[in-house]
Structures are given as C-alpha cells and as structure tokens.
Amino acid sequence: MPPLPASDHTDGARFFNPPAIRPDAAPPGRMRRMSILKWQWNRPKSDWPAWIENPLPTGDPHALPAPGTAQVTFIGHSTFLIRLPRPDGTALGILTDPIFSMRCSPFSFMGPKRVRAPGRALADLPRIDVVLVSHAHYDHMDLPTLRAIARRGDDPLVVTPLCNARFMRKTGLKRIMELDWWQSVAITGLQITCTPARHGAARTPFDHNKSLWGGFMLHDDAGHRLFFAGDTAHGRHWGLIRDRLGAPDIAFLPIGAYDPRALMAGVHTTPEEALEGLRQLGAHHGIGMHFGTFRLTDEPMDEPVRRLARAMRDTGLPPDVMGVMEHGECRAIAWRQPGDA
DSSP: OOOOOOOTTBOSSOBOOOOOSSTTSSOOHHHHHHHHHHHHHHOOOOOSOSOOOOOOOOSOTTSOOOTTEEEEEEEETTEEEEEEEOTTSOEEEEEESOOOSSBSSSSSSSSOBBSSOOSSOGGGSOOOOEEEOOOSSTTTOOHHHHHHHHHHTOOOEEEEETTOHHHHGGGTOOEEEEEOTTOEEEETTEEEEEEOOSOOOOSSTTOTTSSOOOEEEEEETTSOEEEEOOSOOSOTHHHHHHHHHOOOSEEEEEOOOOOSHHHHTTTOOOHHHHHHHHHHHTOSEEEEESOSSBOOSSSOTTHHHHHHHHHHHHHTOOTTSEEOOOTTOEEEEEOOOTTOO
16 A cells, blocks of 8 residues: 555554543554454443334425525434535535445444434435545445445545545545545535544554544535534544634534443544534534444443433533434424524
8 A cells, every 4th residue: 555645644654633632532553452352252242122113204305405404314323415505496415424234344244233224215315416435434434335326326526534535446436535634625515624533444454544534514605514523532623623614503423332431432422522522613503423223332222312312401501402313304404593602
C-alpha cells in the first residue's frame, strides 16, 4: 500500500485520532486489540431477541419535503435517507452509511446479524444523489449495499474520508470523492465538509487505521446546517466542529455500542455523552442512531434509548430536543428559525 496522504493526523503509515478528553479513554494500539479479542472470547450470552418486527412505517419518503424542513427517514443503525428541498421543486436525496444486508461482516454466514429488517427497502426509496460513507467498518461501509445502489442507476456522488475509495471501486459506483478532515466538496445547492471523529477503521486484521474515519457537515445555500457524526467517541472535536463550521440545525449522533466501557470509551459514545456532544455542537435538534439493529457490544438492545430519555429528563431539556425515530419512520424536521435558542 502506498504512503498515506500528508496530513496532521497521520504519521505516514496510519491515521490517528484528535486529542482525547481523557488520556485513559481506551488502551492504545495492539494492547486494545488484544483486550477486544479477550472480551469477544468471554463475552456474556446475548439477551437480544433473535428477531423483532418493525412498526408499520409512517410518512412518505417520496413526498417532496415541505418548505423550511428537512425530510428524514430512519432505515436503521446509522442509515438515514435525508431529502432537502431544491428551489426548482425537486429534492436532493442523501443516504448515510447505507447497510441493508443481513449481516455487517465480510462473510454472509457469520458475524453480527440483524435483529430487525431495514425500516424501508432500498428498492422503495426515491432517487439517491449523494451517499455518505463515514469509514471502513462493516456496519458503515457495506459493499453489497453499495453494489445494489450502483445497480439502481442513480449515479450518486459518494463522499468518504481519505483512503476509502479503494474498497469501493469495484462496486460499480463511478463518482467517489475522498476528503480529509475539514476539506469540502460542493454540488448544486449543497456543501459537504468532512469533520473529525474519535474512532478508527479497518477491513482486515492487517489494515488498522490505514483509512480515515470522520463525520460530515452539510451546508445548503439557504444557510441550514445538518451534521452526521458517523461513528465516534466523545471528545473535543464537537467544539472544534462548531467553532469552524457553525452550530448545526440537526445533528445525527450515535448512542449505542458502548459496553464494556473500558474497551469502548475511546470509540463509541454513551447516550449521555451524545447529549453532551449535542450541547457542545450547539445543535438545535438531535437524532440518536447506531442502536437496536446489530448486537455489536454488550448493553441490552433497548438500553440506549432508555438512557437517552432519562438523560433528557435529568437535564431538564424539552423532550423534542433529542430523541430517536422509529425504524421506517419518515418525518419532516423544521430548520432552526431566527431567534431560536
């Protein structure tokens, strides 16, 4: 593999994270990987159900977004369809970290398996103009899904952090744009900026952190901002993002896959940390993600949602400041209005 692109967060061989809030957030490097192998060998038996039926989906993802709103459909895990109205009466369709496969794994016969179907089938979605892929982990970069998107014929622009295009070149997707943190690409009516995250990336045991991870800030011509965090731990990057790019109107933040905490604190947020991230970002509205689809860690399936609701009550915030969507739900979310706190 050739040397990595020059950057202030790589040593030329591997990428690394922005500074942590706590220096003990996770064991470093090889020690952490050995700890994860030991945990996976001894982890407790799952208390997740083998399968759960989704509620009947609500809303129509084919309807044009109402003026002054973003239309959001929750597919599951970190996959959302976001549609933004255009001045010509059409809508721009954005799909985040799409995974419609039964497993998030390099194998079809083993690895974390869905406990619920995608909230909407890929074939039932309207046109997809942009695909955001935050990093190379199998629950965020699902090559079978990306191949299926290519077969739809929408020819979307795929935006991803550095050194991820090599994994996707054989999917049939033709337009793949790699960005470093803080770099942007503009399409008609929208600017997309790659943002820092505290995480990591790998597809095999041999390419640890040889591709970059990140989130995305979307900024439309009307001044609205929408933030998709990707996969991340808690950290100083929340404030950096706000300082450089402004406070988002809507933020999609991970709330699950955090237990055992000794291993996951450096890569995944708890619901309480996600709520603190929302505060540091200055976001007007938050939507939780990365929960209730694949059993990746040890917390009970419904615990992230319950902890987020409790954290909202404990902080005295109105219940509509941050919550979760039902799988398959399509909802219009209003942009922040002048004078909103």
